[in-house]
Amino acid sequence: MFDVYITRSGKFLPNEKVTNDEMEGILGKIDDTASKARRIVLRNNGIKTRYYAMDKDGNITHNNAELTNLAIEQMYDEDFTKDDVELLSVGTSSPDNLFPSHASMVHGLMKNHSIELNSSSGVCCAGMNALKFGYLSIKSGNTNNAVCTGSERSSTWMLSDKFENEIINLKKLEEQPVIAFKKDFLRWMLSDGAGALLLENKPGNDVSLKIEWMEAYSFAHELEACMYAGGDKLEDGTLKPWQDYKPQEWLTQSVFSVKQDVKLLDKYVIEKGADCTKNALEKNGVKPEEIDYLLPHVSSHFFVEKLDAAYKERGLDIPVEKWFMNLSEVGNVGAASIYLMIEELMHSGKLKKGQKILAVVPESGRFSYAFAYMTVC
Template sequence: MQPVYVTASAQCLPGAPVGNDEMADFIGRLSPEAERLGRLTLRQNRIRHRHYAIRPDGSSDWTVARLAGAAVRNLLDTAAIDADQIGFLATATTQNDLLVPGLASLTHAEAGLPPMEVASLQSVCASSMMALKTAALQVAADEHPAAIAVGAEFSSRYFRPDKYLGTDVMRADGTLPADAEFLRWTLSDGAAGLLIEKAPAPRGLSLRIDWISLRSFADRFAPCMTGGAVHDGNGAISPWSMNGDIGAAAKAGAFQLRQDVAALYRMLPVWLGEFMRLVDLGRIDPRAVDWFLCHFSAHSLREEMTQLATRAGCMIPAERWFTNIYDKGNVGAAAIFLMIDDLLRSGQLIHGQKILLAVPESGQCIISYAGLTVVEAGQ
């Protein structure tokens, strides 16, 4: 791929940081036993703070599109080019506000951008990398002089008690199945975006995009993280639209986010195998990586990944890892862009350093890696 550059970045995190002791005030209380399970989940993920786009009463002035639009406007405030020079917008999210139209159209309107080409990418965490690669290729192919990739999530709206009470998923003791409980205490809200151009920014640091790789292994795995699905209790799922009327689908728990954590751990060797394939191809040299930005949903998952990589002899030393999950939470499709923005603002980058991105996705097993190089203006 012809080199293109991340020349600006920005984020939008709604509200003040929410600590662990305040979480239940926002997502609501199901039962004392559910809160006990929540504390166990927090010990696993070790997230200390996150942001919610809802108020403690469940109301909100935000939507996914408004979060994404605010991130884009913040991005334009820092960019060295005018909005009319940007010809392409790619958006990424797990769940859009509406079934139709796509998030890119809604974000385009919210951001106040001029007429342009758009693309809506919807998956889970790796949709960010789909958006980044799509935007980068548009610029590399000279289709547009500049493009924006933005990821946004508004997960908390699905975690309020009224999304569970009265459904078949709710247990007699007021708890949820582990695959629903884990996400309720792990996911949070926010948005972040990147500006892609043909040349480095005239001032400060840019990131040259050297390559992006994304592979799906859905041929080997059933869906792991789902929304809009009815689970029959034996591992089979069906779309919400095939389960009677909308009320019946809701009662069956179709509109709840679920993640099979056991299946997630079975994907780890596949993600590591893809890492080693890229090492064999010469795309990744673990010894040359100065900064490793790896998206993970929980500290326990990071520890398992570290153990596997150490046994395989391809572990990138912990001091080269950069993460913000413990203080900004797991923001899904916005997570890797949030990390890039925070790293760019950290004051730790030096011209010529190599950055490796890793975004695994449990939806139905996707893994994406990308190589970036730090470039200082005038160098």
């Protein structure tokens, strides 16, 4: 078995920063009415700026595959070019197409040579699953390197015109034309962007991170879906897939909009995540005090205090001063968030050899969690 190192990192955040006051002007008002949820959500999530793959007039500038390829290109130089890539492993919850795979579409833009591909689907853990595939490939000797990515283009899902037919339908039924909170609040949470990491079987010349271990957990066997798209939840908690709806219902019921059951989220996401963190550390013999940097992917600063309290209840005292986050500046970029945190930390000048980093990624899709423990080299 070979050691695995993150030797390079890259990112691409499209266009100019979008402030809280500019968001609704770009995404649009549903039924020409200002959102009642927007200020509440933004006050709680602590996000100040984010990026959209649209200009401020609403014109689309990049698709997901382009965002991903542009992040990868940040890692190229004379010592490592696109022709050196052996494996491309990508993760996203917002691919441009149902198929071909996201990896195929990115590879089509790379225009290098025949390589192995892997596409990981899901929500936030898709990026970590892509990373683990690359990690295991190098660990086993299958490849000498792997380019792993996490990316999202969520903004176009949040445009007001995606909900217009639902509003028309509600008005015909003489109901209050208000989009459910489970749909509206996500419009103010999600951002666009991509991050990339190069994994190799030897450390690089600059700062490298040795991946000591990775762990993952799922609770889909006991919990129903919390965050979903391309379907809708029935009264019994099951999801009705988009293929089972009539085409006109895709529009009138906003079947493809992103939805989240906030009650389930609040009840389980912190508790299950804290339990998993404790299990992962105990399994691998790591004590909380050994961690120098904790990289928690949280969708909102609303959860920071709750997560800290849940950790302490389980004997995991990792002071918030050790937490490294960039949510307020780049927003919640789903599967790309952990990549953007690692990239920023690697380029921060703060890291010292021997320091330990724990990356923690929850996914509320059906409650999954992924972890990576790294040593600075």
